[in-house]
Amino acid sequence: MLLDRRTRTARVHFANGPDAVEPRTASRRHRLLLYTLPALWTLALGLWGLSRQDSLWRDEAATWQVAERSTAEILRLLENVDVVHGLYYLFMHGLFECFGPGTTVLRLPSVLAMAVAAACVTAVGHRLAGVWAGLGGGLALGLLPAVQFYLQEGRPYALVAAGAGISTLLLVTALQGRGRTAHWVAYGGAVLLSGLLNWFSLMILPAHLATLAWARAGRRVWTRWTAASAAAVTGVLPLALFSRGQSGQVSWIPPLTWHMLIGPAVLLAIGGAGALVDRPQRGRLSPAVVGLPLLAVPQVCLIGLSLIQPLFLDRYVLFSLLGLALLAGAAVGGAVRAAAPRFPRTAVWILPVVTAVAVVALLPQSLAKRSPESRVDDVLAIASEIRRIDRAGAGVLYIPAARRDTRLVSPDAFAGLRDLALAKSPSGSGTLKGVEAGPDRIRAAILTRRRVLLVTDARPVARPVVGGRDTAKISTLEEYFTVVADREVRGRRVRVYERTA
Template sequence: MVWTFALGLWGLSRQDSVWRDEAATWQVAQRSTAEICHMLENVDVVHGFYYLLMHVLFECFGPSTTALRLPSVLAMGVAAACVAVIGHRLAGRWAGLGGGAAFGLLPAVQFHLQEGRPYALVAAGAGISTLLVVSALQRRVRASYWVAYGGTVVLMGFLNWLSLMILPAHAVTLLWVRAGRGVRARWAAASAAAAACVLPLVLFSRSQSAQVSWIPPLTWHMMIGPAVLLAIGGVGALLDRPRTGRLPIAAVGLPLLVVPQVGLIGLSLVQPLFLERYVLFSLLGLALLIGAILGSVVRAARPRFPRASRWMLPAAVAVAMVALLPQSLAKRSPASRVDDVLAVASDVRRLKEPGNAVLFIPSARRDTKSVSPDAFADLRDIALAESPERSGTLKGLEADPARIRTAMLSQQRILLVTDAAQVARPVTAERDKTKTSVLEEYFRAVADEQVRGRRVTVYERRAPAR
């Protein structure tokens, strides 16, 4: 846990950068509770519980990159601790320590370790719920354990309802070890209650499915990553040699890894949803199986090399740390994300002049203004008809194209905030086409700055032809 905390605190601010996904958390968390609830009626209801949690944290500690990301660091530390405890119980000390240390080093974990999004919290819930299942399989537990299990799964579902795929993963574990009828009955009751609590959120979120329409359809090359993970997990399962009377670590780790990955692939055949962060919690299973591999190596070496065997795990962690160092540094750089809303806000502050107007293409780039309102002081948002807060949206409601055209033609100097050329998508919305055509026909660019995936261009009105 301490090891994972240290990895999370290393470079936590990412050079004071915040990218678009985190900007959504940042701007929503600063709204009032009523405004957040109003927004959830229209968009992002799947993250509503997380936004309310971050709202409380921002109220207590103020908005900052530390307050934004520290919950993820703490949650990943809890997840790593759960991996270590489970691995220790099922395969011994070295497997527990190896799995817990390996978890924090996994590239996907390092990425989300410092993200102001809910996926690390889901991973912590997965660790806690799996530890509760293991406890129930190892000994007779009180009913409060199953209440805690159901409550943890409910919280996971409220943070990301796709995390409910942990339930079939645990079901496979129970079938694998032939759990007693009492354990199966209590698990089924807790699982059914948890799923029933989350079901209204699942059904309501279907009305907002347009939010994920940008996710591309599943392709064969997307399967490479899951295939590699499953291969590593398979090696760990094969090397697992459970002692008499002990649960096999493969029975816990392999379903936790495989079921969510395969489940997400299956869902993506119906509706494209394949994003690794949706099943980030499955990497707890991978870490357990990596721990099994490391534990097997140490046990095999101990009879011949009793002294050297003690240093095998630290040496393996050190080698992995060095091998992954370039990637670890890259993930703590602003360049690891597609853009940086704070960097471009600094350019706006420098380039603006009194009486200027501002436009955003697409309108979602208004997140820069929402996160850094001071940088846009004295700038008229001439396309905006209703603010994000009043409209209950993330990007606000813009006027119709004709009104935007009229407003633009009344300006002498306009700042355009958009995506940098290398990440920009083709303009498709009619409002954005109007903005682009008016700027090209009646204005000329006099300044252009691109920084960390964002771009601000200053346009001045052309002199009328004589």
């Protein structure tokens, strides 16, 4: 009898291929290790060059300066600007309170979140297509260039990806008949939390809807999914509606053009090819049934929204790349299954070889993503330059006013420098860049100084000067002052003016 049981187990194992799920006891024993490997891999990629040579760019500077404010000041800010990132700012404020400000504290949550996302991709791939597909997908996620960029970013997009991974894993659990009420509550909570971090993440719901339809989910699953999704949307809707009043923040995003669609088209082509390898069938749950909608639907939805209002930024749908990683893992798993009958010893080396080749091929991009030059500017580098400048009796100006973020992140570098244009501080005004005085008062303040430092953008990225205040700054400096020093470093520029008469 015992022999018959072992024989039946072996027959099931070999019938499903070399990466089929092991017997239940073995699966439980090794599952934690299986899911941990891609998470540790992603964690290692994130910790590699985490400080980016002690650089900090303007988007991260916004997180930094807001996180250093009090809770009351953050709530006041959110009434005027950046409410879409409110929950993330409060989270980072708590971390800064506990551990102090720093690039590691700023970026480590993104690294950890993407490691969670990698573990979720591994779990989904393992459940749908076996060990090799799970490992392949989890390892692939951390190597994707866009993921490597936001893996080390002090912004909420990696956290949203983690929420997307968790909700997708919970959905697969339910579709496999193991979903209980607690699973659906957790699903709704994951979607809600992701939506509160960035409401664009709600585009995962139509992706999951497509998966349910493709897999021919039963009525019970449809009912529970609808209830959980509706609850999540209801919780996020007030934030989405309130943020519409702050839409001026995204007015800089250019209108959608054909060349902007090249990236999504390439991703969809790769994902489509991976789905064909998986050979998805209607009514059967597979990596393609889960991964292709997760990749394609958010991209298409964002393109559709951008036709109404320019909103096309790849980071808004970063979480869709979990679908691409899942499809890549399925392709690796399919290659292992195809090779195993004839080359059983060689088949186990397919994933290591593919991973090694990908690492080597992507190494130039990986190094570039971890350099200060990968971002448009560096707030900390220009602060270091300002420390070297003689500031006796000098004042400072910023063009545009948003470049005041340098002072907010490195106040010690500006000790003794009077802000000649500032009328009300950023924290006091509930803004990111403060409130400046009128052109006449700025002009008068400039003329009280013998020496003025102008902090602005480097020439390759500088925009034309617009607005009465900035025009008054430039015209006064050019009329009464002479440039005695001009330094550019990593996208920022400081010009030193001295009074000529």
